Amino acid sequence: MELKRAIEILDGEVLTTSVNLNRQVKGGVGADLMSDVLSSTQPEALLLTGLCNPQVVRTAVMADVTAIVLVRGKQPPNETLQLAENEGIPLISTRYGMFEACGRLYQAGLPCLERPVSSE
Template structure:
């Protein structure tokens, strides 16, 4: 699955990183606690979160996350967008709630990893 597929499935708007929309993603994680992301996320993942602070971008950088999807219509501020652009991370925003968004991606074949 590509980031563009994620965007289309979730009817999301792209906030930055459009040039990376063709990147492959292999797993997904839905979390608001970045400690959970650090413990469970694998490379080339999508992070779905309702948390809107710079720690999300920093965690994504450390974990080689390809794309962050902000759920419930949340949108990061300009500083977060700039940080994501510097790191080559795609930012998307969807109006779906986290549970629904995760389910939609799971239904289309994007899983969380070996322990699904």
């Protein structure tokens, strides 16, 4: 799914500059535990999270996440924004909570990009 379609579905606001909205995201992952993101997220995911500290961006860099959605209308602190700009990871804010945001994307056909841990 194109990033801009996901943003449309989430009624999202792009917080970082120079974002290529035509980029593809392969699937979604909803998580607040960074170890979970690191352990089971496949590359090129759209990460939905309730956290907005800089570690979210660091984690996204490590896990090759394409873009981050901050749920529940969270506005990230400056350090997070700055790090996201530097690392070139788009930050998107949506007023929807995690439940609604994931539900809407799933409904629109964005698959899950988390590998179930038990399948390993």
